[in-house]
Amino acid sequence: MEAPQAYDYSQRPARLPDPVDDANRDLDIPLETRVEMYEMQLLLRQFEKRAYDLFMQNLVKGTSHLSLGMEAIATGFGAALRPDDYTFATYRGHAHTLARGAPPGPVMAELLGRENGILQGKGGSMHLTSVEHGMMGSYAIIGAHLCIANGAAWSAQMRGTDQVAVSFFGDGTTNIGAFHEALNFAVVWNLPVVFVCENNLYMEYTPIDVVSAVPNPAADRGPAYGLEGIVIDGNDPDAVFTAARAAIERARRGGGPSLIEAVTYRHGGHSRADPGKYRPEAEVEAWLERDPIPMYHQRLLGLGVGEGDLASIQQSVAGEVEAATEFAKSGDFPDEASLLTDVWADGGSAWRN
Amino acid sequence: MEAPQAYDYSQRPARLPDPVDDANRDLDIPLETRVEMYEMQLLLRQFEKRAYDLFMQNLVKGTSHLSLGMEAIATGFGAALRPDDYTFATYRGHAHTLARGAPPGPVMAELLGRENGILQGKGGSMHLTSVEHGMMGSYAIIGAHLCIANGAAWSAQMRGTDQVAVSFFGDGTTNIGAFHEALNFAVVWNLPVVFVCENNLYMEYTPIDVVSAVPNPAADRGPAYGLEGIVIDGNDPDAVFTAARAAIERARRGGGPSLIEAVTYRHGGHSRADPGKYRPEAEVEAWLERDPIPMYHQRLLGLGVGEGDLASIQQSVAGEVEAATEFAKSGDFPDEASLLTDVWADGGSAWRN
Amino acid sequence: MAELTYREAVARGIAQEMRRDPRLVMLGEDVAAAGGVFKTTVGLIDEFGPDRVRDTPISEQAILGAAMGAAMTGIPVIAEIMFSDFLAVCWDIVANEMAKSRYMTGGQVSVPVVIRTANGGGARFGAQHSQSVENWCMMIPGLKVVAPSTPADVVGLMAASVRDPDPVVFFEHKSLLGTKADVPDEDVVDRLGEAVVRREGTDCTIAALALMVPRALEAADRLAEEGISAEVIDVRSLVPLDTRTLLASVEKTGRFITVEENPRLCGWGAELASIVADEAFWNLDGPVVRITTPHIPLPAAESLEDMSIPTVDRIHQTVRTALA
Amino acid sequence: MAELTYREAVARGIAQEMRRDPRLVMLGEDVAAAGGVFKTTVGLIDEFGPDRVRDTPISEQAILGAAMGAAMTGIPVIAEIMFSDFLAVCWDIVANEMAKSRYMTGGQVSVPVVIRTANGGGARFGAQHSQSVENWCMMIPGLKVVAPSTPADVVGLMAASVRDPDPVVFFEHKSLLGTKADVPDEDVVDRLGEAVVRREGTDCTIAALALMVPRALEAADRLAEEGISAEVIDVRSLVPLDTRTLLASVEKTGRFITVEENPRLCGWGAELASIVADEAFWNLDGPVVRITTPHIPLPAAESLEDMSIPTVDRIHQTVRTALA
């Protein structure tokens, strides 16, 4: 057997999760909220597992980027946001879309390229949007949406609505120029915006520390904008909710932007085609151990929620995902009638008279 | 009289120069080098004053951005660089070009749009380049050249030549995305590159602190890339030379990039058309008091250089500038023959057969 | 009716719309306190205050991102990108985000942004500050593209652009800023997608834009002296494009010539020429002809720049030769 | 002679050139250890080591800046921009820096960089990962632009691009990656600026690029069954452009049709059409016709995407109608 190559990232030392911070158990979070967060995490998990199955059945076309293992972040923020707040996400946006309350059926239908999809099939997995739920879009080119989130926050500021914009992005995104422009701009204009780095330790197939000048690619950049560098356990919905609530309230009160780095891990590969083999086995195992959902299940039991209650939540979520799947499969494929619509506000696409 | 508007920047409190750091007087800099730096500063000053006069005579067309008042930076770095090192500058690049030893005549001719210009009239004031002097170009769109300087440094690293690349840029440039990408990339690849922010307190007509999240727009960002945040007196050639020498040697030894913020002030406006009226009068006055050239003149006298020696340097510089002017004026305007050359390496511009 | 410069017309147009719509805001580098580096926004901060007219950092992506996000959430925005060449540093937001969002979201998102930008050559600014990049924008589905040639059009098309619910890139020509003409005193509101026949003619159709319009008109004067009757169309709006006016003119004249400041390849003239060569083919009495800047980066020296951008002479000679 | 996929041909072409020139290096996101997200660079790090084949951060400006700076100082570079849509985030370096530096410096600076990038649709990736942006590059003076349609051309044109001392944008079509064809075992070196007549014909000339080439060929087969003899030209290189081959073909056939994946406005087809409508006007027996993607952002759903990009059917029908 050959010696492992220095550039074989799977042979590098594993980056294990930090020890659990038990302080969270005592946080002032209503039990009702916690149960909702449990349910939301299950929905995200079941929904995406189903999406994966449908992909294997060749019903989901194109690409898709799952948040399996990362559900606590979308969940914690989802629970902390007001219905009229704004979310901006990446191509890895299924979880964030659902966590804002967008209906799973049309979201699933979108992945299947159906006309009953939430974007009528025009956008696909990477562009999920539901303006009526404050989900202002999923952006598939790295960086831009941090700047766009600023705009929504600026608009809220001008309109005096106390709305807050939250922008989610990955660790890899911290190295692109737009990250820097967005952060500086947000601070200078004191915008009500929260920047949330979902640090899952990898960009696509490259470990983030190989390509970043600092160990915490988001938090260590905070001071460059006069911001605190906040690192949280991204696998703990309570930790996320707590940090989210604080940052959102601060923004709502006119206290300006925050930057939060939530450390987490994706269970699968970067996108549907990727087996994720560039990761040390021990690392994958350790993080699977740290799956946010069983962990939270245990916590709720410890807080006195009954196993039966949790089981019935599981069942209702399973039903929801089943219904979403049926809804999606029942949709027609969009036809010629919709191809040329909605380029312009007049509903059409004419570029000439 | 109306109350001053909050947005009238000239009514803001002046940002005065920091007190002089006398420690520099004792620095270990050979007197010869100091005399050379005196001469270079004079050349930059006289050259640009002349360029201004020629502009007023309508002989310099287009735009030009002078470094009057900022000469100590180009000078200090020019003195610290090895002839085969690389310089990358901005549209405000006259000083940096001359400080690398490019001949004043062809540089002046370029400003006049003549065929004996250093770019044959094709580039103009904002793109001065002299590859044979290691002056790898002046870049007129903010940000790009920090990334390009990385490439020259990478090339030196690969070729094993110990060359170093230095990239100069303004305070305003620290807020554009390319700044961030360049810094992170340089650190991750441990490139022999020195980033030098010439902080003259203003972008074009807007004070830098109005648009930046941190007080020292370059140095305060250093830690975001694991770099020390170095602030120096940009009006003191000795301070500049000392910092330059340290950073360049570090890079040469394989110690990686540095980021230096040299605080300075421009005596005039941003570009030829700008009277610079957005600046508090007291500020302009205080900085004129802190003109690097008379200050350095005094220092050299204190170090025992004779007034007569300095006067004869002044004279020889005046002659040099006079000769450069004559050379420039004597040039023809480039004609049709050169219009279509040098788009491609074959010397031509054919896009079809 | 008062005589205004093209430069003054920019501020006039913006002011007209900011008065009409109290939501409308503007942002950009040095646009507020300084009134813009081209002095096209002088006085706006005084009338509308620093909350509606804002200076930004040198962060074009942040500027246009802010514009887009605000526009998506109910605030129409005018954003300045100082020189059109700088669209390259924020091209992703323009071409991939603003242009595509409505379609990608099945119509959920509206982006009522006007990107104003100084375009074109003639100021001896060199290759990175002189480009004509209307074609960069024309090729992106989802963008509207406007380039006025007169002060009145500046005001009227600015109003039309601001009132349009889709992203519009509004090109202000640097070499026209100092030109003067009458502008009505009352509100001026024009329409996107309408070309204007600036001079009627029967022998050929010359389509021009922005700085090329006065040059084409002058060339047409000279051609008239030689007995050639050229119709000159000011295209004004590349998207939407007034193909009707163009095709009707070619039907009448039988010849089609475009005058573009873009470098040759893939300029808007190519698009217009291809439309004419397809749809008006049987009306054509001779080749379609394009007059463009050569396919080179624009040189800085006055003598070279003057040889690059189409001149009255070149237009005159080219048309004469083509019609000979 | 071995059969290679288009995907394998990319690595083969790069390896051929890295063997020949020990200075040549490559960089990009996930290109090294992972062999690229499209698996087009598999094995290169094993052969050439991690100093010559390097993974980068997600920093397209830094990537192309590094490429340019290295190239200016003696190191030729191949840089990958993962999807061609992402050229928008580094467009300044491509369009304003790489393209213009030689000219602006009076010939002092050389930029031997090849920018490789995955272009085009068909993978249901939606509007931000499916664009055909050859025209973005064609319109910028100072860039060469290449888009191979076969594995052998991938290798040969890669070699030609790497050996070219000027910046070349090399478009690899995502929907061709899996196609297979013979590639000679020995070094393959092609030339930029040469179109290839893939099928001879007498009734019309069809100019196509990349994925549109096999589709045009199949359409030509169908047309042949109906008695229409179409000549199909694989343009291959947009800059330099082989106008001789195109014009000679039109001289023979009298009709000119372009098949583009670009959205309609200002695609390269417009440029070619305008050349033909000018220089071969008197050879034309009928209108020039352009077949393009409609002027819309590309939709994600399979059914919609398939209606957008020109299909064999659409090419067949359009040509048949045009020639009727």
Ligand SMILES: Cc1ncc(C[n+]2csc(CCOP(=O)(O)OP(=O)(O)O)c2C)c(N)n1
């Ligand atoms: C500008 C740009 N460059 C490259 C890509 C390709 N790409 C898509 S996802 C991705 C990795 C992003 O990593 P990270 O930000 O950590 O997010 P994650 O996918 O891990 O959630 C890359 C490089 C892109 N979409 N946009």
Ligand SMILES: Cc1ncc(C[n+]2csc(CCOP(=O)(O)OP(=O)(O)O)c2C)c(N)n1
């Ligand atoms: C991307 C880009 N945006 C805007 C400009 C216009 N511009 C030229 S110089 C300048 C100010 C730069 O300020 P700074 O970096 O502080 O440099 P200084 O001119 O003070 O030396 C601006 C905004 C530009 N050239 N490029």
Ligand SMILES: [Mg+2]
């Ligand atoms: Mg990641």
Ligand SMILES: [Mg+2]
């Ligand atoms: Mg400055």
